[in-house]
Each structure stands twice: as C-alpha cells, then as structure tokens.
Amino acid sequence: MNDNNSRGGQGMAGIHAYVWIGLVMISLLNVMAHLIAMPTLPERIPVHWGVDGSADGWGPRWVAPILGALPLVLLALFYATPRLDPKGSAYTKSGGFYQGFVIAFTIFIGAIGWFGELASWGLLAGRGMVNIIVSGGIGALLIGMGNYLPRIRQNCTLGIKTPWTLADTDNWRRTHRFGGGCFMVGGVGITALGFMSGLLPESWFLVAVIMLTAGSIAVAYGYSYLIRRKSYNG
Template sequence: MKNKKLLIALGAVCLVNFIAHLCFYPAMPDTVPMHWGFDGQVDGWGPKYMILVTALIPAVILLLIAVVPKIDPRSENFQKFGGIYRGFLAGIVLFMCGISWLSELTVYNVLPDGSSLVGVLVSGGIGILFILLGNYMPRIKQNYTFGCRTPWALADEHNWNRTQRMGGIT
C-alpha cells in the first residue's frame, strides 16, 4: 500500500511539474539553453520543445523505477529494503523535477549566465543523493537491479553484503 500511495503522490508531482512547464512554454524563446558547462556558461542550446521533453523525464524515471522490481528475478528481496528503494525513488524524481526547471530559470535570468550556481545546484544535489545512497547501501538485499551488481556479489549473498558495505563507503 505504501508503494501505491507514493507512486500516486510522485505521479501527481510529475503531472503538476509538466503542467507548470506548459504554462511557461508560450513565453519561451525559440531557442533555449539546454546544457551548462562547469563554469556556469550555457554551452548547449536546443529548440523550444525540448523544455517539454525535459519535463517528461521525471515521469519516465518514475515509471521505470516503479516497474523494475516487478521484473527482477529476485523481486521478493525488494520487500526487505522497500523503504530505501522508495526513498531513492522519491529523491531522484524530485531532483529531476528541479533540474527540469534550469532552462526556464536561465531564460528569466533567475540563474544568470556565467554564474557557477547551476554547477553548485546540480553537483550538490547529486552529491547529497550519493551520500544518502552510500549510507543505506549495506541494507540493500541481493537483487539484479539496485546496488553494486557484480558477478561475484550476485553469486553469493555473503559477497553481496560485503560488496554493498564497501560500495556504500566508496
């Protein structure tokens, strides 16, 4: 039941995110910033419709991460670390919803071109996700989808546990 409520809530967030992008879409220029260099300078441009494509990415990620446990050969183990998986799902979907707004924020000069704020936001967000994931990796049970999936770890549960512990530290 927890999974269903979370999926509905995250689906609603993705829908609101997409509708909000649609509201800003008519006022956007024909060419919009799509990629930023490490120094914060826009170094990639794309057509206007790419804003809607990036707005769909969180929903696609939500769909993929929700379906994967159902097709994993060791799907019963997902029940043992369901809280971690749900937390990862919520974190990555919300982070990608935030990232989808970088183009609009740059066009409206909320994120000025050349400031390193884009790099700080993206790198900081990914760093926080990695720190949280590394902290919880030792609790991930053996599966073919989520965690450090090396051949020796998938072959033996003891190796899996040690690999996840080392992967979390790394």
C-alpha cells in the same frame, strides 16, 4: 498473507501506492507548469551547460515541457524494474532504500528540467551556479545511497553487482557495507567540488568528478574481489 501487501500496504517494489500516486500527480503538475511557462520564454532557451556552468547549447522553447515529462518516463521505468527482476521481492526488504531513491531521483530530475526556464528568466546568473546545484544534488544522492547500501538485499538490479556479490550473499553484505562508506565519501567530495567549480579549471573539475564517482565504484568492486579471493584461498 500475500507478501505484496504484508508491509503496511507496500507493493512489490517496497513503495506505498500513495507514494506512486503522489509522484505521478506531482510529475503531471510539473508538465502543466512547463506548458504554462512556455509563452513567457524566448524562442530559443538553454538546454545544455558546459563544465564551467555556462550555457553552451540551445533549443526551441517547446523542448521545455518535453524535458519536464522526463520524471514520468523515469517513474514508469522505476515501476517496471522490480517486476522484471528475478529477485524483485528483495526490494521490499531493503529498508526503504528503493522508495527513498525513487522519490529523490524523480524530484532531482524534475528540478533540473527547470534550468532552461530559470536561465531564460535570468535566475541562474553567476558562473558555476549550475555546477553547484547539480553537484550538490548528485552528492546528496550518493550520500543517501551510501547510507542505505548496507540495507539492500541481494538482487539483480540495484546495488554493487559484481560476479561475486551476485553469487554469495555474505560477499554482497560485506561489499555493500564497505561500499556505502565509499559512496558517502564520494558524495561529500562531489558536493565540495561544486562549490569550488568557479575556482578550478574546467578540465580539472570534470576529471575530479569522474574520478570521485568512478573511484567510489571501483574501490567497492575491488573489495568484493578481495573478499572472494580470500574466501577461495582460505
């Protein structure tokens, strides 16, 4: 039986056709909703927010539907990625990770695209509200990725790609099992920071988010190197 159809209708990327169709339909409806909402907006709307969660960049209201179309661009990229990866078949063997990631990230970006309208309508009032939503979303994504990382099969696109994980399947497996925990800890930390953003100086908040994100990756990267070094010396 063809491998592309041997997993309950899943394609090469490990994602059911109805999931792709559903996400495309939702994304198209999202663009239509932005177009319908555009006449209710002022001539200029917020398009960028500072570290403190306050709008500090503005653009014409026609930018709103363009931002609303970003999920469609992402879906095209997500659809193409496994087909360009030399080890693309690994996507169907990764315990549903890619499907979950595509769904979650597409919805997350679609939701962020409404910030301009919500701010213009006065529904994002309150210092730090944007930080809470964005940090919560990023934190949830990291926690979800951490939970699924140990299930990702070796490939050239997704996961913790070091010279040693790509060269050794055992290094890949052990690094992703350890890295999953690092990502989950980082995700919890970033979520907590979002709720504390109104109490922290702007520079502290930004540095803390960067350190948690980069630290989660760096620790996993270092662990991969230690495994390789131990294997080489042993």
